[in-house]
Amino acid sequence: MTIDSGSARALTGPLAEAQEFGDSLRKDFPILQRVLHDGKPLVYLDNAATSQKPRQVLDALNAYYERHNANVHRGVHVLAEEATALYEGARDKVAAFINAPSRDEVIFTKNASESLNLVANMLGWADEPYKVDADAEIVITEMEHHSNIVPWQLLSQRTGAKLKWFGLTDEGRLDLSNLDELINEKTKIVSFTLVSNLMGTVNPVEAIVRRAQAVGALVLIDASQAAPHMVLDVQALEADFVAFTGHKMLAPTGIGVLWGRQELLEDLPPFLGGGEMIETVTMGSSTYAPAPHKFEAGTPPIAQAVGLGAAIDYLSAIGMERIAAHEHAITEYAVERLLEIPDLRIIGPRSAVDRGAAISFVLGDIHPHDVGQVLDEQGIAVRVGHHCARPVCLRYGIPATTRASFYLYSTPADVDALVDGLHHVRNFFG
């Protein structure tokens, strides 16, 4: 891609390198070659919603269906064995990718929402000491995606447990000033996002985990916006559960992951019942398979797991540290350039320090829907609305935001296109 932006700066140093890096990957993503409307090249800046898929992942999906398709863990024929090996091979890849101590700690789900709901339901049905009941407290934060709010509201309504949350500072960070009060001896579970999907804030895991450990509370980390973008080491995080989804990290939709500590997965009850999750069944009762199968009732998303394995191969070949460094350079440039636009207000950290590659903003009093529509006309895809994190919008007194989010194939030229597009929006509604 050439830099055709009127306002583009001459790229030097790290930015020139970032341009070259992004450009070198784009050939793997067929969809990024699309031209929209009147010959406008697609500028895809909606990566926090979902990522595009490289040829390598699409090929793995095709190869699975063309050569190996069968149900897993059943039957003794060649295809069944191949499909099982591919599906379980994907589990090995995930385990290595997140540095899990054991592959049996990796549960496949359909998305991060299901992973989060699974933990909420395990705890709702658990015996002591994990049981969440009317005397228990649940702690989340005001910056959670709805998928890490609503399951806890449901659990709270069903058990009588009290739901509490960390507030936010004006700068878009967690307000930890009442950490010791919020997380106390009554707290059974603390569930929070590693990276905010709306503001891009990277949260201070260690402080929260230390406090939770001190009071004996479990910790669940929503890594949906982290796993695609940075090194994710579940042992270093010291959490009890980590949830994320495949489609934001180059894999197909329909595959998510819940990692959990082995002894917890052994102790906690299953949620969905069905085939695959049992050991023996009589008409009176059943015994359950060991984890992870205990939590994978029914035919799993096999092809999607294989696709996730291929996505992990692709990301690992590049290296997550390299990807994180690239996105940091893009984000730093984007924050700097966005702040040049009159009336533009970033919702969240106004620097690239401890922040991911999603940037939300409001542009004067122009509604985000109108911003998104005029950007779309120029081939620029952003997300507009409340991003399934409405409490954040309420906190900052805004109805919605426009969000641009970057990924490994994003370039400084994409940022320039966005900035030019926003100037056009201002002129259009000015």
Next chain:
Amino acid sequence: MKLDSMYQEIILDHYRNPHGKGLRDGDAEVHHVNPTCGDEITLRVRLDGSTVADISYESQGCSISQASASVLNDLVVGKTVGEGQLIQEAFLELMQSKGQGEGDEEVLEDAVAFAGVSKYPARVKCALLSWMAWKDATAQALAQHPAVND
């Protein structure tokens, strides 16, 4: 250019200078939201016999939803409830036309400018938000005064 078919000058004028905005006395009040984008409107209807005496509203949302509420106020205030319902049905039909309808200018006046919006499925709800709120509020106002429901 395609964008101009959505953002007609008439729509942008109504967006910049909305008619009848603000809450005044009414017989019924409703609050409608568009959960996908967070657009909201609080709308009141005041009836005088069978005449729509006032439609007042507070709203937040995009240019399309704001302009649409303004046009609603222009078109329906002063008409009978029956006439207002015919206009509402004509507008609904236009918005559901997927870019095929042009709208009857005799009935819809400025609202024919929204014909281009019907090509954008994500935006049709924005255009209809205030009109659905009006329909709901009017039904509630009529329920309170069954005598005028003729």
